[in-house]
Amino acid sequence: MNNANVKNVVIIGSGPAGLTAAIYAARAELKPVVLAGLTPGGQLMQTTEVENFPGFINGIMGPQLMDNMIKQAERFGAEIILENAVSADFFKKPFSVKTDKTEYLAKAVIIATGAEANxxxxxxxxxxxxxxxxxxxxxxxxxxxxxxxxxxxxxxxxxxxxxxxxxxxxxxxxxxxxxxxxxxxxxxxxxxxxxxxxxxxxxxxxxxxxxxxxxxxxxxxxxxxxxxxxxxxxxxxAIGHTPTTKIFAAAGIKVDQKGYIEVLNHTRTNIEGVFVAGDVSDPRYRQAVSASGMGCMAALDMEKYLAEHEEIESKTVEQVQESKT
Ligand SMILES: Cc1cc2nc3c(=O)[nH]c(=O)nc-3n(C[C@H](O)[C@H](O)[C@H](O)COP(=O)(O)OP(=O)(O)OC[C@H]3O[C@@H](n4cnc5c(N)ncnc54)[C@H](O)[C@@H]3O)c2cc1C
Missing domain, CATH: 3.50.50.60 (FAD/NAD(P)-binding domain)
Incomplete structure (x- = not known):
C-alpha cells in the first residue's frame, strides 16, 4: 500500500450521501476522490424547491443545494471527477475502481450511487x-x-x-x-x-x-x-425504485433481493473497507437528509477503519524490525 497512486478513499456518487461523505473525509485530510458520475449532484438536480433540508428557512432549489455541497467538499480538498465507475474489484487490496478513462486504486471505498424511481x-x-x-x-x-x-x-x-x-x-x-x-x-x-x-x-x-x-x-x-x-x-x-448496484454486486458486494446493498453494522458492507451510504442501501427513508446523515456516518466509519489499519500495518513493520534485531 505504499504506492503513491493509492488514494485513501474513493467515493462513488455525488448526491447528498457521497458529497457529505466527501466533506467529512476532506476535513479529516484524507484527500478523497469523488467519482461524481456524468450527472453530478444526484436526484435533487431533477427538482425545484427543497423545503425539508434543515438550515434553509425559505427552502432552497435542489441544484443550488447540490452545487453548495460540491463547493463545500472542494473547499476542504475533495477531488470531484466527472467520471462514471464502470467496474470495481473488491476482491484484492488496494481496491480498484475503473472508469472509462482511469483506474483508481484506494485503501477504502464508499458506495453512494443512489437509486432511481421506476x-x-x-x-x-x-x-x-x-x-x-x-x-x-x-x-x-x-x-x-x-x-x-x-x-x-x-x-x-x-x-x-x-x-x-x-x-x-x-x-x-x-x-x-x-x-x-x-x-x-x-x-x-x-x-x-x-x-x-x-x-x-x-x-x-x-x-x-x-x-x-x-x-x-x-x-x-x-x-x-x-x-x-x-x-x-x-x-x-409508486412502483418501486432500482438501486444503482450492478457493478458492485459483480464485485462481491452483497445485495438484497431488490438489489439494495446490505448494510452490516451501520455503514459497513460484507467487504471490509467498503462502506455504503444513502438511497443505494435505503429502500425505507429515501430522503436527502437521511442520505447525508449516512454519508457522514460512512466517512467516520471509513476514517476509523483506515486509522486501525494503519496501526496494524505499522505494528507489523515494528514487529518485523524487532524480529531482525
Ligand atoms: C424529483 C425528486 C425530488 C426530491 N425531493 C426531495 C425533497 O424535497 N427532500 C428530500 O429530502 N428528498 C427529496 N428527494 C429524494 C432525494 O433526492 C434522495 O433521497 C437523495 O438524493 C439520495 O441521495 P443519494 O446521495 O443516496 O443518491 P442520489 O441523489 O441518487 O445520487 C447518486 C449519485 O451517484 C451517481 N452515480 C450513480 N452511478 C454511478 C457510477 N457508476 N459512477 C459514479 N457515479 C454514479 C449518480 O449520477 C448520482 O449523482 C427527491 C428526489 C427526486 C427524484
Whole structure:
C-alpha cells in the first residue's frame, strides 16, 4: 500500500450521501476522490424547491443545494471527477475502481450511487416530471393541498404514499393494473378504510394529461377495454425504485433481493473497507437528509477503519524490525 497512486478513499456518487461523505473525509485530510458520475449532484438536480433540508428557512432549489455541497467538499480538498465507475474489484487490496478513462486504486471505498424511481415510461409522464408528476410523496405531497391526486401501484409503498397524501390532497385515487394487491393486508386495509382514498383496479395508465402541468390521467379498463379520464393535478408513481448496484454486486458486494446493498453494522458492507451510504442501501427513508446523515456516518466509519489499519500495518513493520534485531 505504499504506492503513491493509492488514494485513501474513493467515493462513488455525488448526491447528498457521497458529497457529505466527501466533506467529512476532506476535513479529516484524507484527500478523497469523488467519482461524481456524468450527472453530478444526484436526484435533487431533477427538482425545484427543497423545503425539508434543515438550515434553509425559505427552502432552497435542489441544484443550488447540490452545487453548495460540491463547493463545500472542494473547499476542504475533495477531488470531484466527472467520471462514471464502470467496474470495481473488491476482491484484492488496494481496491480498484475503473472508469472509462482511469483506474483508481484506494485503501477504502464508499458506495453512494443512489437509486432511481421506476416509471411507467410514458412520454407524457416523463414530460410532466416536476410539473405534477412525482415519485416521492414525502418530498412533494405538501404541494398538493386540497388537490386531487393519483397514486400508481399496488404494493406497500403505494398504500403508504396514498395514506400520506391524504394529509394534503382532498382525494387520492390508487390505480393498480391487477385485481389482487401485492401490499400487505394491514397496509391495504388501512388505505381502504381511509375515506379520502378510492381504488381503480385492473386498469392501465395510458397517458398523463396536461401541457404545462398535470390535469388528468387517461386509463384503460383491462377487462372491458373501455377508456376513461380522471381529473387530477398530481400523479405519484409508486412502483418501486432500482438501486444503482450492478457493478458492485459483480464485485462481491452483497445485495438484497431488490438489489439494495446490505448494510452490516451501520455503514459497513460484507467487504471490509467498503462502506455504503444513502438511497443505494435505503429502500425505507429515501430522503436527502437521511442520505447525508449516512454519508457522514460512512466517512467516520471509513476514517476509523483506515486509522486501525494503519496501526496494524505499522505494528507489523515494528514487529518485523524487532524480529531482525
Ligand atoms: C424529483 C425528486 C425530488 C426530491 N425531493 C426531495 C425533497 O424535497 N427532500 C428530500 O429530502 N428528498 C427529496 N428527494 C429524494 C432525494 O433526492 C434522495 O433521497 C437523495 O438524493 C439520495 O441521495 P443519494 O446521495 O443516496 O443518491 P442520489 O441523489 O441518487 O445520487 C447518486 C449519485 O451517484 C451517481 N452515480 C450513480 N452511478 C454511478 C457510477 N457508476 N459512477 C459514479 N457515479 C454514479 C449518480 O449520477 C448520482 O449523482 C427527491 C428526489 C427526486 C427524484
Amino acid at each position: 416509471w411507467l415510461n410514458l412520454e407524457s409522464e416523463q414530460r410532466l416530471r416536476g410539473k405534477g408528476v412525482s415519485a416521492c410523496a414525502t418530498c412533494d405531497g405538501f404541494f398538493f393541498k386540497d388537490k386531487e391526486v393519483a397514486v400508481i401501484g399496488g404494493g406497500d409503498s403505494a398504500m403508504e404514499e396514498a395514506n400520506f397524501l391524504t394529509k394534503f390532497a382532498k382525494k387520492v385515487t390508487v390505480i393498480h393494473r391487477r385485481e389482487e394487491f401485492r401490499a400487505s393486508k394491514i397496509m391495504l386495509e388501512r388505505a381502504k378504510s381511509n375515506p379520502k382514498i378510492s381504488f381503480v383496479t385492473n386498469a392501465q395508465v395510458l397517458e398523463v394529461l396536461g401541457e404545462k402541468s398535470v390535469e388528468g390521467i387517461k386509463i384503460k379498463d383491462n377487462a372491458t377495454g373501455g377508456e376513461k379520464t380522471i381529473p387530477i393535478q398530481g400523479y405519484f408513481a
